Amino acid sequence: MRIVQLSDPHIVPADRQPVHGQDTLGRLRAAVDAVNRLIPAPDLVVMTGDQSNDGSEDSYRALKEVLSLLRFPCHMAMGNHDYRPVFRRIMLEESDADSAPYYYTLNRTGHRVIVLDTQEEGEVAGWLDDAQLNWLEQELSSGLPSVICMHHPPVPVGVAWMDELILQESDRFLRICEARTALRLILCGHVHHDFRMNLKHVTVLTAPSVGLQFRKDPVINADGTRVIATDEPAAFRIVDLDGSDWKTSIHRLTS
Numbered sequence: 329m330r331i332v333q334l335s336d337p338h339i340v341p342a343d344r345q346p347v348h349g350q351d352t353l354g355r356l357r358a359a360v361d362a363v364n365r366l367i368p369a370p371d372l373v374v375m376t377g378d379q380s381n382d383g384s385e386d387s388y389r390a391l392k393e394v395l396s397l398l399r400f401p402c403h404m405a406m407g408n409h410d411y412r413p414v415f416r417r418i419m420l421e422e423s424d425a426d427s428a429p430y431y432y433t434l435n436r437t438g439h440r441v442i443v444l445d446t447q448e449e450g451e452v453a454g455w456l457d458d459a460q461l462n463w464l465e466q467e468l469s470s471g472l473p474s475v476i477c478m479h480h481p482p483v484p485v486g487v488a489w490m491d492e493l494i495l496q497e498s499d500r501f502l503r504i505c506e507a508r509t510a511l512r513l514i515l516c517g518h519v520h521h522d523f524r525m526n527l528k529h530v531t532v533l534t535a536p537s538v539g540l541q542f543r544k545d546p547v548i549n550a551d552g553t554r555v556i557a558t559d560e561p562a563a564f565r566i567v568d569l570d571g572s573d574w575k576t577s578i579h580r581l582t583s
């Protein structure tokens with residue numbers, strides 16, 4: 329099974345670009361074009377949060393227009409920049425959209441892809457409540473090779489300003505993951521760079537952003553404003569999973 333992880337596009341409409349100096353809409357368009365040309369083709373595309381930069385209706389409409397060019401199904405996890413009621417109404421086309429957490433499992437070619445919702449409304453850091461953790465425990469009990477997709481990494485990534493903003497109180501989550509040997513990978517976004525950590529049989533991976541990459545040391549301008557983005561190109565992660573074996577690579581675009 330081939331998964332393409334597009335993370336953190338931070339979309340706003342064309343007339344409100346750029347975002348932190350980058351044309352995130354143009355970059356997502358280029359990434360969609362690159363994904364469409366991948367060989368082998370992906371079985372599914374997962375977008376691990378911060379689909380929108382501002383949670384606005386216009387931003388999700390712009391996102392939807394670009395994703396209409398993608399030849400593969402795209403499944404999404406909530407990020408801290410997303411706004412559930414608008415996301416649900418525009419992206420999921422729900423008529424009675426509310427702010428209920430959005431988590432679900434995909435079954436593909438003998439594998440399970442479990443998408444979590446770590447958003448805590450109004451907060452930058454992430455959170456999983458007991459209801460979602462109980463559900464996760466059940467979902468992981470199938471014994472099928474599994475991948476978790478979530479926005480906030482459950483472990484520190486070695487960057488001080490980001491490590492304050494990861495999944496909070498992650499002890500129970502990590503205990504559940506470490507108890508299930510069928511779980512192979514945890515794919516995360518949020519930190520806008522490539523990182524890897526092994527936890528027993530499971531590996532935590534974070535992806536670079538398809539919109540903008542973060543600096544590990546933000547630059548503080550003379551006027552006090554903080555520069556957090558770099559000029560590095562957009563990128564996405566490719567994961568090839570075959571039973572319990574997997575390999576991964578980062579595909580970097582040219583701009």
Ligand SMILES: [Fe+2]
Binds near residue numbers: 338518
């Ligand atoms: Fe982000």
Ligand SMILES: [Fe+2]
Binds near residue numbers: 378
């Ligand atoms: Fe985020």
